Amino acid sequence: xxxxxxxxxxxxxxxxxxxxxxxxxxxxxxxxxxxxxxxxxxxxxxxxxxxxxxxxxxxxxxxxxxxxxxxxxxxxxxxxxxxxxxxxxxxxxxxxxxxxxxxxxxxxxxxxxxxxxxxxxxxxxxxxxxxxxxxxxxxxxxxxxxxxxxxxxxxxxxxxxxxxxxxxxxxxxxxxxxxxxxxxxxxxxxxxxxxx
Amino acid sequence: xxxxxxxxxxxxxxxxxxxxxxxxxxxxxxxxxxxxxxxxxxxxxxxxxxxxxxxxxxxxxxxxxxxxxxxxxxxxxxxxxxxxxxxxxxxxxxxxxxxxxxxxxxxxxxxxxxxxxxxxxxxxxxxxxxxxxxxxxxxxxxxxxxxxxxxxxxxxxxxxxxxxxxxxxxxxxxxxxxxxxxxxxxxxxxxxxxxx
DNA sequence: AAGATTCTTGACTGCCTCGTCCAGAACATA
DNA sequence: TATGTTCTGGACGAGGCAGTCAAGAATCTT
Numbered sequence: 001x002x003x004x005x006x007x008x009x010x011x012x013x014x015x016x017x018x019x020x021x022x023x024x025x026x027x028x029x030x031x032x033x034x035x036x037x038x039x040x041x042x043x044x045x046x047x048x049x050x051x052x053x054x055x056x057x058x059x060x061x062x063x064x065x066x067x068x069x070x071x072x073x074x075x076x077x078x079x080x081x082x083x084x085x086x087x088x089x090x091x092x093x094x095x096x097x098x099x100x101x102x103x104x105x106x107x108x109x110x111x112x113x114x115x116x117x118x119x120x121x122x123x124x125x126x127x128x129x130x131x132x133x134x135x136x137x138x139x140x141x142x143x144x145x146x147x148x149x150x151x152x153x154x155x156x157x158x159x160x161x162x163x164x165x166x167x168x169x170x171x172x173x174x175x176x177x178x179x180x181x182x183x184x185x186x187x188x189x190x191x192x193x194x195x196x
Numbered sequence: 197x198x199x200x201x202x203x204x205x206x207x208x209x210x211x212x213x214x215x216x217x218x219x220x221x222x223x224x225x226x227x228x229x230x231x232x233x234x235x236x237x238x239x240x241x242x243x244x245x246x247x248x249x250x251x252x253x254x255x256x257x258x259x260x261x262x263x264x265x266x267x268x269x270x271x272x273x274x275x276x277x278x279x280x281x282x283x284x285x286x287x288x289x290x291x292x293x294x295x296x297x298x299x300x301x302x303x304x305x306x307x308x309x310x311x312x313x314x315x316x317x318x319x320x321x322x323x324x325x326x327x328x329x330x331x332x333x334x335x336x337x338x339x340x341x342x343x344x345x346x347x348x349x350x351x352x353x354x355x356x357x358x359x360x361x362x363x364x365x366x367x368x369x370x371x372x373x374x375x376x377x378x379x380x381x382x383x384x385x386x387x388x389x390x391x392x
Numbered sequence: 393a394a395g396a397t398t399c400t401t402g403a404c405t406g407c408c409t410c411g412t413c414c415a416g417a418a419c420a421t422a
Numbered sequence: 423t424a425t426g427t428t429c430t431g432g433a434c435g436a437g438g439c440a441g442t443c444a445a446g447a448a449t450c451t452t
Contacts, residue, residue, distance in 0.1 A: 002397035002449060024309050026222035030440060040401040045441065047399095102312045111371050112308035113220050116298045126372040133377075153387070160377055161361070161384040167371075168364030175307050175363075176322035181329075181356055188357040191349070192388045198427035199419045226410060236431040241411065243429090 005047065012037045012047075017058040021106045024113055025055050055110075056120055062106045063128040070132055074139040082148030085139045085162075086190055092166050093186035097179030104174040108167070133163050150194035158193065165189045201243065208233045208243075213254040217302045220309050221251050251306075252316055258302045259324040266328055270335040278344030281335045281358075282386055288362050289382035293375030300370040304363070329359050346390035354389065361385045 015037045020028050030051050034041045048054040073088045074081075096104075107128060115122040137159025143149040149158070169182055211233045216224050226247050230237045244250040269284045270277075292300075303324060311318040333355025339345040345354070365378055 002399075002451090004449065005399070006448085022312060024220070024222060026220060027309075029438085031438090034402095040399095041441075042402080042443080043400055051440070102318065104308065104312070108367060109308045111367075112300065112305045115370055115372065116218060116300070122298065122372055129368060129371045129373055133373075153384070157380050157384040158388075160381050161388070164361050164364030164368055164381045164385075165357070166364070167367040168360030168362070171304060171307075171363040171367050172325060172360055174311055175325045176311065176318055177325055177329075184353050185356050185360045188349070188353040189360075192354075192357070192390060194388060198421095199417080199429045201429070202418085225408085227408090230431095236429095237411075238413080238432080239430055246411070 005043075007037070007039060007043070009047070012039065013058055013061060016054060017062060017106065020055055020058055021109065022103060024109065026113070056124075059106065059110050059121060060124060062110075063124055066105075066107060067128055067131045067135075070135050074135050076142075078142040078146040081139050081142035081146055085136070085143060089162065089166065089186045089190055090183070093169050093182045096169050096173035097182045099173060102174055102176065105170050108170055108174070129163070132166075133160055136162050136166075147196055150196045153194055162189065201239075203233070203235060203239070205243070208235060209254055209257060212250060213258060213302065216251055216254055217305065218299060220305060222309070252320075255302065255306050255317060255320060258306075259320055262301075262303060263324055263327045263331070266331050270331050272338075274338040274342040277335050277338035277342055281332070281339060285358065285362065285382045285386055286379070289365050289378045292365050292369035293378045295369060298370055298372065301366050304366055304370070325359070328362075329356055332358050332362075343392055346392045349390055358385065 016033050019033055019036055023029075023032075028051075030041060030044070033054070034044055037044070039047075044054070048057060070088070073091070074084050076084060107125060110121055111125040115125055133156075137156045140149060140159045140162070141155035144151045144155055149155075165185065169185055172185070173182055212229050215229055215232055219225075219228075224247075226237060226240070229250070230240055233240070235243075240250070244253060266284070269287070270280050272280060303321060306317055307321040311321055329352075333352045336345060336355045336358070337351035340347045340351055361381065365381055368381070369378055
């Protein structure tokens, strides 16, 4: 043991995440990250490695956070599953609609920019989408068991469709569509879900 | 009149588009564009302006092309509207599934990277999405008139939902989801469309 | 208190990148 | 063919970038 770190690692990662988030990976400068976090570049490199490793760390944390948030929103007993699903879909639309600076989602932005070239990013994105699909499909299945969604359709198929709608809402929000149209999409997706 | 251009402008724009498409705006280098097109940088700057103007030109052309392609796929008499819509949704899923290099869609990539910072890109993206929404909603309305989709739901709402699903399929494709899951999303979206 | 170890700062290096510029080439016109 | 205009190619400059490094500061252990 010797001199301990003098900065709050979580805070540094949060600030770094925001820079990557709004600028993108390529356009974000390490000097800006150093300035925004208040760290010297030596500390940054010592603690997190180079720019790519730093991004990966931030991206990993972000993906884990998204997955956890969705899990908290959807997990629970069969009884309230449909209501949780409904609330989540509407909440995503509402959050996207409220994002007037068009910041969007770092998962979407990172994937769009890097998944073609960067296997680590691609793998993390794939795993996150798999997890989300799983969570949503499980919630659909729960709602079917509770009798709130028609059991005729495969829950995995309905879950996959809902995931696509959610990612679509995010993409359209980034594209500047109006809050009302985003809300309408969420409502319509819920309206066409087959009820028993 | 004096010396005419010695290059094919469309070909240069096509090559340039491919570079921006796979690298992204920030990571694409003007020197690479010059090398790939075979032009000197002087010619490039003389003909198209700086990097930003060049990207905007490519992005504009791409958006116009997408809109035109969708128009050709969906326009027509009420009689075959549902079938055209169905074929289009399945074709988008199929095309996304076939894109094994994860190149995705330049509209999505450009919007994700730049719409927050670049008003010109944001405006072009918004207009393109508006146009696509219009085209799809019109086709839904036509299918409703032909009696192939239930007239109960507002065609604009169903059209907006379908656009979200299509953009979602594109986002999920970029995220590396399996071809089968993409096809399943398209099929399920069509299956839940209310029939009369 | 002394020594060992780790952290911090920011100047520095070397390469990269955009955009300019100019000398010469190619072409239309007359 | 002569002339004027535009295009071409590539060298160049200025600034930007990621990553390194060394000297000093802060802390833990003994």
